[in-house]
Amino acid sequence: MPYGNSDLLADRVRAPVAIKILIAGGFGVGKTTLVSAVSEVRPLRTEERLSEPSAFVDQIDGVEQKSTTTVAMDFGRISISEDLVVYLFGTPGQKRFWFMWDELAYGALGAVVLADTRRLADCFPSVDYFERRGMPFVVAVNCFDDARRYPIATMRTALNLTAEVPLLLCDARQRGSSRDVLVALVEHAVARLGHGRQFTSSR
Amino acid sequence: MTPRRDGGSRDSRGPVVRPYAVTSGRTKPSGAAIDMIAVVSAVRSASVTELDTGPESALGPEHFRVLEACRLPIAVADLAADLDLPIGVVRILIADLREHGLVNVRQPAMSGLADIAILKEVADALRKL
Ligand SMILES: Nc1nc2c(ncn2[C@@H]2O[C@H](COP(=O)(O)OP(=O)(O)O)[C@@H](O)[C@H]2O)c(=O)[nH]1
Ligand SMILES: [Mg+2]
DSSP states (O other), rough: OOGGGGGTTTSSSOEEEEEEEEEEEESSSSSSHHHHHSEEOOOEEEEEESSSOOOOOOEETEEEOEEEEEEEEEEEEEEETEEEEEEEEOOOSSGGGGHHHHHHHHTEEEEEEEEEEEGGGHHHHHHHHHHHHHEEEEEEEEOOSSSSOOHHHHHHEEEEEEESSSSSEETTTTEEEEHHHHHHHHOOOOHHHHTTTTOOOOO | OOOOOOTTTTTTOOEEEEEEGGTTTOSSSSSSSOOOOOOEEEEOOOGGGOOSSSSTTTTHHHHHHHHHHHHSEEEEEHHHHHHTTTTTHHHHHOOOHHTTOOEEEEEEHHHHHHHHHHHHHHHHHHTTT
C-alpha cells in the first residue's frame, strides 16, 4: 500500500516501522524518570472515564456525553532512523487504568518492569501480567539511595522469576543505565526469537 | 500522618473536561481498532480543499487538522501529541477519516517484531545512545 505523498517512492522506501516498549511498575518506582532519561518525552493525554455518575453527565439528542478527565501518560520516542522509531509508554499502575494494558501490550516488543526493593510487591501485578501474556520482559531494580542492596539471586527468588527473564540493577535517572535496560530487553526479545518462541500477544 | 491513598492529588489527573465534544459525544472509534503506534497517512488524493466541512458534513475542522497532520505517515501517538488532543479523540477522528477513504491506517505488524534483523538494528542503535 502506498503512503501519502511518497507514492512514487513507495517501492524504494521502507515503510516506517514503529516499535513499542512498555515501562511498568508501581507508583513512584521511576517510570517517568526512566522515560525522560532515555527518550524525547512528548505530551500525551488519555481519557479516563469517571465510573460514578456525576453532575457533568448530560444527554443531548440521545448521544451520551460521557464526562471524562484527561490524564497525562508517560510517552517518549527514540528515533533510530527516519523510518524506525521506538516508542516508550509508561503503563499506568493504578487499578483504574488496567483496562488500558491489553491495548498497550498489543504488538509491543516487550516490557521493562521497574522494581524497588523497599516495596517489591508493587511490581508483582506487572510481572504476572507479562508472564501470562508470554511477552518478553526484563525486571530492572531501581537503586534508590536509601534502599538496601540484595544479591541478584535473592531478588530473583523473591520475584519468583524464571531463569530466562533478565534481572538487572539500574539507576533510572542515568541515561546510560536506562539505555542498558532497554538494550537488555531488546536482546532478550532477539534471543527468544532465536529460540523460535513466538509472540503470543494478540487481542 | 496517614499517607494519601491512590487517586489523590499526586497523580496528574486534570480537571473534568469534555474531550469528546469534537467527536459529537462519541467515545468509540468506528471500524477496526487503531493502535497507539498504528501509522496513519493521508491518501494522496485526499485534497483538503475539496473536503466538505460545512455544517451538513460529517467531518469538521478537527478532522481537517488530523488530515493535514498526516500528509506524511505518522504514528497515532505522535499525532495526538502534535495536535494536543487526547489519544481517544484522535482515534475517533482517524476512524472517521478512514471511513471516508481519506487515510490509510497500518497497524503495528506482529511480523515486524518477528523480524530479527529489525530488532538487532534497534539493539545496535540503542547501544549507541
Ligand atoms: N535515588 C533514586 N531516585 C530515583 C530513581 N528513579 C527515580 N527516582 C526518584 O523517585 C521519584 C519517583 O520517580 P518517578 O519516575 O516519578 O516514578 P513513577 O511514579 O514510576 O513515574 C522521583 O522523585 C525520582 O527522582 C533512582 O534510580 N534512584
Ligand atoms: Mg510517573
